[in-house]
Structures are given as structure tokens and as C-alpha cells.
Amino acid sequence: MIFIDIQEVVATLSEDWRNEARAITKKLNEAENAVERKTIIAEHEGLWRQLKVKLAAAAYEKCWYCETFSYRSDNAVDHFRPKSRVYEEKTHPGYWWLAFSPDNYRFACTYCNSRRHDVGGTSGGKHDHFPLADGSPRAADPYTPLSVENALLLDPCWKSDTAAFWFDETGTVDVNPTFKKVDDHAEEKVRASRHFYHLDQVSLVEARRRVYAKVLRLCDQADHSFLSWQKTKDHSAKVAFREAMNSIARMRDRTAEHSAVAHCAIRGYRHSSISASLSYDSIV
Template sequence: MIYVKRNPALIPEKVLKVAVRAQQELEAQPPENRKAFIESKGHVWRAFGRHLAKMSYGKCWYSESNDPQSFFDVDHFRPKKAAKRAEGVEDDGYPWLAFSWENFRYAAGRSNRLSTDEATEAVVGKGSWFPLLVGSVIADWANRCEKQETPVLLDPTVRNDVDLIDIDAEDGRACPGMTCIGPVKHERAKRSIEIYGLNLGNLITARKRVMRDVQEDYQNLMDICAAGNDMPAVERLRAKLRRATLPSAPYSRAARAMLYSLLPYGPHFCAQPEDEPEMLA
């Protein structure tokens, strides 16, 4: 999972206005017509897809995948028509957020849609899942108190949530992070990894490929530095390691995890805030 700083300036005004108009029309619908109305307006949230993608350099906000052969969706973080709280427990969800762009997340198909993990045969994917912690208030149409809820699922737009998941430098698997202290945080991280499908085999393979390249570049850099005779090569490798850990790089969390495991110098080669590229136009 990657932290995504949402930037409304990247969304054309006409796209925002269509969503506002759809929201106004939804508010006027009788309760029995709301679901059908929302279903008829899928083009409204789909129009946000490419603009949301710019905010994450084309990467899925949950898995960090940028696979050009994958289908990407505009996911409703809080489900728009039905919210699954537990097995066999479901309610009407958050229809009033169907056209709220702040509820949209750019998601690769396998993080967003239900599918079977080929290795474990477990069903993964967000689907309509939106469990809440025990004791949480539950928002509804009449009481839109969603900001007071305590979700189980980690939100890629909340930096503290993102920090609860890390990548294991040994096996490339997503796991609870160093700051994931206490049973509640651990449960949130564990369930989010499961529901978002963050340990599907293809993701692990992609992360391990990135980490292997980082490890080889780091070792080459150390060897050249020890020989002390090729400064241009040193600079090229330093720049390559920085690029691998930029927010725009594929699976940059995995690249960072590998560098942080390569002590004592690895962390020094991670990209810094001043290296961050401009948001893609």
C-alpha cells in the first residue's frame, strides 16, 4: 500500500460538476429508487479514473501495481450500495457517497474485485467489504457520521494507516509494519492485507524482482566504492537506487524495504523528499 495525497487540482472542473449534479439528483430520489439511480450513473465515477491515476503515478492505491495489462477500477472506499461487515452481515452501505470523489480510490482489479488466490484458494478482493471495529458507530442515510466510524480497512489516503503495512525484505510479502503495535492495529493490518489481496503470488514475484535488482545494484555500488576507481559508475548506481525508491517507481515500498535491510549504508541511498518528481501531467 502507498500513501496518496489527493489533489483536486488534477480533476477537471467539468468532471467535478457532473458529480455534483448527480449528487443533487440522488438526494431528490425516493429511497426505493436510489440503488437503480446509482447503477445508471456509473459513468460519473469512472470519469475520475485517469485523474486519480495521476495522483499515484498510475499505480494502484492498494497494491502499488502498475501492470498495464490489468483492469483498473474507481473503487468506492465506503461501498456505495451494500457494505459487508462480516460473513453474513451486510447493510445498505453509503449511497450518499456514490458521487463523492473523496470516497474514490484508484484500484487494480484484483484488489477491488473478488477473486481466488491461486496459492491458497482463499477469496480475496475488496468487493463490498467494509468491516468496522467493535463498538464503532455506523453511519447511514439519515445520520451521515462516517467520519466518526472506526474502519478495519486501512486507507491509502491516511499516512498513519499506510505506515501499518510494510514489505518483508526476505520474502517480499506484505506484513504488519514496525509501528503496528497492539492488537487493534495488528488486526487492521492483517485484515487489510487479506482483503486487498496484497500477498497474491504475482505481487510477491514483482516485489522480489524489484528487491533483487536493488540488492544487486547496492552490492555493485559497495564493490566499486571499495575499489575507489570509478566515480561515474558510483553516481549512476546511486541515482538508480534513488529512482527505485521514488513514489513514482513500481513497488517502491519493496525497494525501500530492501535498502533499509542492507545495513549500514542502504538507507542512505533511498530517495528523499527533494528527489520526488513533479506530479505527472
């Protein structure tokens, strides 16, 4: 998961789109009951779908939750806070007042967005789930600030949340030890996000493992070329070192699939590898 600045997307919206969203939200506020609200939402769902291209571009066509490209699914616009109902609280009406709020939109693959059982024995998918920490109040209307909620699902639109995940050479998801120091619910949040975003799906774990291994392999190649250059002063060895460093940078770049995994690999290897150390210290 990498940080996505949702405000950059919001800033590109046309005044016509904003006006239509405001008009529909006004209708929702004036609706007499939940059935009427659901009808209004269903009749205008094409409005948020208009933003799919913009949302996809904000993350370089990657799912905002798992950092995969489109091969896992037909990606969709996800409502971070569910618009019609909340699985964890059966009497909750859903965050209907956010149905046409672009701040609540995320770009998600099918595995992260929909409930699925994988052939590898795993299950997950966000769907209508939005769990909160024990004791946390839940906003039930547009007059309660969302800040009262202590959400368990990590949000790519919060920089601090994207630092919560940690990946190792096996490709599995764990909690970043540093995140434990800033959030009392760190382990619970990583565990919930891993499940509801289906981040332990077998093929996804394998893809992350390959990225991690490739980064270490490139670091070893760069180190070997660097040492050869130091010893022989052979210019070709220097060029090989520079090319390997460029390859590492490409894997760490935000446009690359699973760039957060590449970053973890570099960080974990930086004390053993000069190329990993140089890459980690450089500005992405």
C-alpha cells in the same frame, strides 16, 4: 502502498463535473427508497468513470492499493466505502451518499477491487467489504460523520496508513513495528488489508520479492564500487558507484512499481550498507 493526496485530484475537477455530482447526490437524498437510489446510481455511473484517467495519473498509473501497473487487470475506479451495500452488515444501505463524492474514489486493479480466487490458492478482493474494528459505530446516513468509524482497511489517502505495511526479503506483507505504537488495531488492520486487497496473491508476492532482492543487489554493487574507489582512486569506480546509487533512487522513486518495497529494503539494509544508508538519508 504509497500516499496519494486525493485533494490534488479533487482540485482539478471542473465546475460542470462538480455541479452534476451535486445534482445527482441531491436526487439520491430525495429518493424514497433503496431501490430508487440504486437506479439513480446505475444511471449515472459514467460520471465517476470520467475520473479514471485523473485517478490513475495521481499514482503514476499504479493501483493505489498494491502499487502494480496494469498487467494484473483492467484497472477501475473503486468506491472506498461501498456505494450500494456493505458485506459485513447486511441491513446497511451502503454509503450511497458517497457514490458521487470524489473523496471516496480510489484507483484499483481487479485483484484488489474484485473478489477472486487465484491459481496459487489465495483469495481476496475488496468488492463490497468494508470491515470495522469491533465496537466501532458505522455511519448509515449522510448526517453521521465518517470519523466515528474505525475502519480496518488501510487507506492510501492517509499518510499514517501507508506506513503500516512492512515488506521483507520474501515479498510478504507484515505490520510495521512502529505502526503498532500508534494504532491499537495495527495487526488487525494489516491482516484485513492484506486479505481484502489480495496482497498475498502469488505473482504479486514474487514481484515484490524480486524488487527487494534487486535493491539489495544494487546496494552491494554500489558498496563494492565505493570501496574500490576509496582504495584505488580509480575514477571509473566512482562513476560506477554513482550509477548504482542512481539505480537505487529510481527503484525508490514514487513512479516505480512497488516503491514502498524498495524503501523497506533500503531501510532494513542501511546499517549494513553505506549506499543503503546514503539512499535512506536522502530526500526522495
